[in-house]
Amino acid sequence: MLERTLDIELSVIIPIGSRHADAAALHAEYKAGLDALRQPYELIFVLDGPCSDFAAGLRSLLEAGHRFTVISLTRTFGEATALMAGFEHASGQIIVTLPAYHQIEAADVGKLVSALDSSDLAIGRRWPRTGGPLERLRRSVFHGLLARVTRLQYHDLGCGARAFHRRVLEEIQLYGDQHRFLPVLADRQGFRVQEVELRQSAKDRFEGVYQPREYTRGFLDIFTVFFLVRFTKKPLRFFGMVGVSTFAVGALLVTWLVVERLFFEQPLAERPALLLSSLLVVLGLQLFALGLLGELIIFTHARAIKDYQIERVIQYRDERTATVPDLEHT
């Protein structure tokens, strides 16, 4: 049994959402896998919203003498927020997140942790992987689209098993559903990301068909990442492009209508095309104005939302010269 007072190097965060396995089984499996690492670690369960069955399971585990921390959120905030809540309580230098249901063989967690020797963030990839042809297609379309948008090739962002150094989450504020895109965001901050193949758990079997909702969510997610990666710092480039082209189409149409009215005696007032053209002109202008507002936000907050992240500042103290003030460490 571990003592909280030990220096904890490893914090394991398990966000529990609506889809989760049985508490006792999950705990037993992860515990076995983590104990095999022979490192002091802490377990943090984050209950994202009311999961009464899971909470009851955890309570009886606690009564049985197991040690872990439970953070229960008052409502469902989303997995990324749950992760951040767990991170606030984590004291380890290395953070491991594990999924709420059996996705991987817990014995493979060690592989993730040791991958951190050569990277800052290691994400799991279930391989070899089961799944029907439709499911496989869905996955490859999702990751293919993402690769197009971000120019980063990942294979299994749905896998909840990740390991990373503490500073990764210190520099990246996750919210909503962004946990899946942690590797993308980390890569943008210049962290080294590595995909690690983990055996898929025999219990990770998804039967049935994905709801249309799942597909919509996937595409919305990609859309979000697209904006995060490409346009957050340059809103006018996007809004301006769309706005100006809308405006141009509308303006051309108006010109055409006016020419017809003036030289070909076509009455203007009764033509529905007038409505269309004015709509295009107005919407185009408005899009452009939205882009300007975005630029205004960037401009007035440029010092708060920096383009860059300084990894470290290095300066050595020199006894001979008194001109250099107190210095940062190496």
Added chain:
Amino acid sequence: MTVNPKLSVIVPFYNEEENIDRMHAAIVAAVEPLGHPFEMVLVNDGSRDRTLELAIDLARRDARVRVVNFRRNYGQTPAMAAGIEQARGEILITMDGDLQNDPRDIEQFLSKIDEGYDIVVGWRFNRQDKLVSRKIPSRIANWLIGTVTGVPIKDNGCSLKAYRASLIKEIPLYSEMHRFIPAMASIAGPRIAEIKVRHHARQFGQSKYGLSRVYKVLLDLMVIKTVASFTSRPLRWFSLLATPMALLGLLAIGHSLWRLGAIGTLPLPVAGTGVILLMGAFILACGGILGELVYKLGDVREQDFSRLTGKVWPTAPLRGEFEGSTHA
């Protein structure tokens, strides 16, 4: 007692392992005789070669060297911005890490700053680069930048520049703006001087910044021009856009009402157009109100600029910010 250096020399490096030691030696040789306490801020912009290693080595040997490290390559503007953020001198000198600028020119920059200029820009009058791929595009870009911003600088692309720290630290820098920091800074109303500098052909390493970015520069330029001029009064700008729309809308609605009275039928397309224009104008005005809110909550303020660049005369005592110009 610790004293901040008077002068900070900021040099971004991206894969310049052949040049960094030479650069350091050249700067020391040029600046040390001037007798001012100085520091060197070396920004490693995510180099993949031994640049960082060599920079740390320099820092170990020379306590005036301050190394700022990026984990990845962000580009020249973020590198400059980070250097400016980390520099502690009163006067900041920026230059390229590829030995094409000559540190011996720093002396003239300092004397210009001492004359009271806030920004001093280098002009590579005998530029040692390829004519077609670099010199001609830059000529055109400079002309455009000068025309659009009203700050006629012959050579915006020259990295060798000097700034009064109190001013430049207030200027938001992002995207690809290092090319026209003076134009950007012109929103603050600084006194800008331009002086001729030496320029050497690249001796070692590869040239990193090429032609492909010109169109981005132009886009950024337009954005800056617009944003800078409307930052502090977005409502007025948006209203200016909205007024003709609103007038047209009223006209169309009036016309269709008149038709309704005269003929008895409402011409729907015209009436609809009028409503769209009127509502569109209203939404734009709302955007202006949002803009006002954004400006109020932001950290860029015109009065800060005017305080930094304005001078009180004839006899009022100068404030701390202006020390650099009155002493030495």
